[in-house]
Amino acid sequence: MHKGFLQTAAILGALAVALGAFGAHGLKKIVPPETVTTFETGVRYQFYHVFALLAVAILFGNFPGKHLQYAGICFIVGIILFSGSLYILTMLQATKTVGMRGIGAVTPIGGLFFIIGWIFLFLAVLRKA
Numbered sequence: 705m706h707k708g709f710l711q712t713a714a715i716l717g718a719l720a721v722a723l724g725a726f727g728a729h730g731l732k733k734i735v736p737p738e739t740v741t742t743f744e745t746g747v748r749y750q751f752y753h754v755f756a757l758l759a760v761a762i763l764f765g766n767f768p769g770k771h772l773q774y775a776g777i778c779f780i781v782g783i784i785l786f787s788g789s790l791y792i793l794t795m796l797q798a799t800k801t802v803g804m805r806g807i808g809a810v811t812p813i814g815g816l817f818f819i820i821g822w823i824f825l826f827l828a829v830l831r832k833a
Contacts, residue, residue: 784814
């Protein structure tokens, strides 16, 4: 097992639960529904990739190597860039802050890291077969 990935997944999972609760209960009072949807997308993809990171950590015992490490790193970076940019966009909408709308350009880069992480996961398992 990869202890660092397990610990990171646990922290990011707890954060996703807290953010999801905030989105479900508090956020709806301060932003329009389409902004809540954006925030919920960030939480959903964070959860998906927390589970992917858990899988990487568990699989590390049977498939150790750089491909699996790269997969875990890509999932973490993807969460930060993809979900993080959606959270920032929501905060900007909630505070009516202008001038930083370009942060949305980071979201697809985070998505690309998610895709690359899944490819590395595939390569790690393929290589061991």
